[in-house]
Amino acid sequence: MSLEVNLPDVLAEMTAVFERYEDALVNNKVDVLDELFWDSPDTVRYGVAENLIGIAAIRRFRAGRSAAGLARSLCNTVITTYGRDFATAMTEFRREGNTQLGRQSQTWVRLPQGWRVVAAHVSLIEL
Amino acid sequence: MAAAVRRGKCSAAALVEASLARIAATEPRVNAFTDVTAARALDCAATLDERLAVRDTTAQALPLLGVPFAVKNLFDVAGLTTLAGSRIERGKPPARRDGPLIARLQAAGAVLVGALNMDEYAYGFTTENTHEGATHNPHDLTRIAGGSSGGSAAAVAAGQVPVTLGSDTNGSIRVPSSLCGTFGLKPTYGRLPRNGTYPFVASLDHLGPFARSALDLALVYDAIQGHDAHDPACVSRPDDRTADALALGMGGLRIATLDGYFADNAGPEARAAVSRVAQALGATRIVALPEVERARAAAFIISNAEGGSLHLPDLRTRAADFEPLSRDRFLAGALLPAAWVQQAQRVRRWFALGAAELFRDVDVLLAPATPCVAPAIGTEWLDINGRRLPARPSLGLLTQPISCIGLPVCAVPVWGCHASLPIGVQVIAAPWREDLVLRVAYRLQSMGVAAAPVAELQ
Numbered sequence: 001m002s003l004e005v006n007l008p009d010v011l012a013e014m015t016a017v018f019e020r021y022e023d024a025l026v027n028n029k030v031d032v033l034d035e036l037f038w039d040s041p042d043t044v045r046y047g048v049a050e051n052l053i054g055i056a057a058i059r060r061f062r063a064g065r066s067a068a069g070l071a072r073s074l075c076n077t078v079i080t081t082y083g084r085d086f087a088t089a090m091t092e093f094r095r096e097g098n099t100q101l102g103r104q105s106q107t108w109v110r111l112p113q114g115w116r117v118v119a120a121h122v123s124l125i126e127l
Numbered sequence: 128m129a130a131a132v133r134r135g136k137c138s139a140a141a142l143v144e145a146s147l148a149r150i151a152a153t154e155p156r157v158n159a160f161t162d163v164t165a166a167r168a169l170d171c172a173a174t175l176d177e178r179l180a181v182r183d184t185t186a187q188a189l190p191l192l193g194v195p196f197a198v199k200n201l202f203d204v205a206g207l208t209t210l211a212g213s214r215i216e217r218g219k220p221p222a223r224r225d226g227p228l229i230a231r232l233q234a235a236g237a238v239l240v241g242a243l244n245m246d247e248y249a250y251g252f253t254t255e256n257t258h259e260g261a262t263h264n265p266h267d268l269t270r271i272a273g274g275s276s277g278g279s280a281a282a283v284a285a286g287q288v289p290v291t292l293g294s295d296t297n298g299s300i301r302v303p304s305s306l307c308g309t310f311g312l313k314p315t316y317g318r319l320p321r322n323g324t325y326p327f328v329a330s331l332d333h334l335g336p337f338a339r340s341a342l343d344l345a346l347v348y349d350a351i352q353g354h355d356a357h358d359p360a361c362v363s364r365p366d367d368r369t370a371d372a373l374a375l376g377m378g379g380l381r382i383a384t385l386d387g388y389f390a391d392n393a394g395p396e397a398r399a400a401v402s403r404v405a406q407a408l409g410a411t412r413i414v415a416l417p418e419v420e421r422a423r424a425a426a427f428i429i430s431n432a433e434g435g436s437l438h439l440p441d442l443r444t445r446a447a448d449f450e451p452l453s454r455d456r457f458l459a460g461a462l463l464p465a466a467w468v469q470q471a472q473r474v475r476r477w478f479a480l481g482a483a484e485l486f487r488d489v490d491v492l493l494a495p496a497t498p499c500v501a502p503a504i505g506t507e508w509l510d511i512n513g514r515r516l517p518a519r520p521s522l523g524l525l526t527q528p529i530s531c532i533g534l535p536v537c538a539v540p541v542w543g544c545h546a547s548l549p550i551g552v553q554v555i556a557a558p559w560r561e562d563l564v565l566r567v568a569y570r571l572q573s574m575g576v577a578a579a580p581v582a583e584l585q
Contacts, residue, residue, distance in 0.1 A: 013235030
């Protein structure tokens with residue numbers, strides 16, 4: 001199978017969607033975050049301190065989350081698209097006043113309703 | 128436009144069809160396009176409409192959803208030969224893929240409808256292209272559109288498309304914007320990647336958008352930013368989102384008018400346009416840059432030498448196939464002493480440091496974009512304040528010193544200084560402050576001082 005990696009228009013679209021997700025995350029736009037996660041019982045989100053299986057669990061977590069201290073800066077973001085409908089978005093992040101380095105991995109699929117995160121994992125490490 | 132498609136008020140296909148119809152109706156008189164990519168545009172619009180029909184929220188959120196656009200024909204468009212206004216490139220293989228800015232606009236929901244006329248190899252300020260015919264100014268068809276991105280300005284002024292891309296080495300976005308009455312943005316040198324376009328002068332080439340409003344310019348600029356390592360001059364720095372900051376107002380902005388060279392080389396209409404803008408903004412300060420003539424000369428020499436060397440093999444073997452209006456300048460460039468070019472680069476650096484000094488206590492500078500309104504097609508000489516100057520190179524007198532040091536500029540169109548034609552004012556800021564020039568342009572448009580109406584073309 002030959003797969004076209006990082007087609008420029010697909011990469012640009014995926015990057016814009018990723019930026020929209022990041023904006024929603026740091027500004028606690030819960031409706032946008034909810035929109036961008038696949039509406040499915042198979043969606044997985046491993047958080048720093050919780051394992052969430054299925055969109056219902058993810059929504060419950062978001063609704064109960066504090067809106068304070070969400071600001072963060074990203075570095076070493078690597079977005080890669082494979083063909084026109086599949087992508088991974090990997091980034092490191094730091095929060096002000098926190099010495100730990102965050103890592104966020106997302107798997108994105110372009111469904112009929114648009115690009116959606118189908119699996120994600122967030123973790124922290126001490127450097 | 129994008130908002131109408133998003134709300135389902137009209138389809139992307141309807142916007143593209145309207146654009147294609149306007150092109151068909153006005154092209155015989157304007158001659159802005161060299162290729163119309165109708166099949167591709169209709170396919171692309173149909174795909175967007177299909178995505179919207181199934182409530183694809185990624186598509187709904189696209190900032191330029193369904194907006195038709197066109198590009199100067201030095202941009203690579205998949206399936207088209209990149210002509211750069213020449214006869215020499217005709218018959219060369221077509222581009223295999225779109226240049227990065229086209230890909231980014233398409234990813235933002237915009238729809239490419241064609242490629243636009245220009246001066247051959249971007250060497251000119253008039254778009255009197257001997258191979259394709261001159262592009263006519265939509266506001267007065269007997270006059271030039273300016274250049275070298277003349278098709279890009281004329282297509283917007285004629286209402287054929289709301290957005291175009293062009294390039295600016297010495298003024299090729301700002302001059303046609305001024306003469307056709309459009310908004311044009313020349314970003315900071317190194318901001319937008321130039322790979323996937325036909326170069327002219329690598330040291331000075333910039334790409335940028337044209338539109339009929341400051342908001343559209345900002346939306347397009349926000350969509351096309353981003354580093355690309357394939358252009359070695361493209362600087363890797365975070366994107367600046369400008370559209371959300373347009374309405375911040377003028378509070379605290381220190382704005383001054385450039386005097387000296389920029390007044391001496393401007394005719395009465397150009398000076399009146401700058402006065403009107405300065406007055407509207409309450410800008411009473413007058414400042415000057417040192418040795419502007421030398422900066423312009425440096426830009427000329429660097430352009431001449433790099434342009435001449437780029438085309439040297441063709442100049443040696445088939446000089447007769449070049450545009451007759453610029454052939455002698457390319458040939459002269461191929462013979463310049465290296466010492467002149469080196470000295471020009473030193474002058475450029477010195478002038479950039481002088482400008483940086485000025486920006487310590489000023490945020491925005493105002494200057495005319497062209498010495499006069501659009502001249503008649505075929506004009507050989509201009510009379511500027513009693514001096515007789517060759518028309519074709521002199522239209523860039525006021526833009527060259529600014530692009531020589533890469534400062535971001537928004538050209539804003541002002542009406543009423545001439546009986547029927549627009550003339551542009553350059554709103555200039557320090558490097559990477561596109562947000563400021565767009566904010567000032569937005570303010571001027573809100574006040575009614577700047578406007579880009581569609582030409583009636585009766």
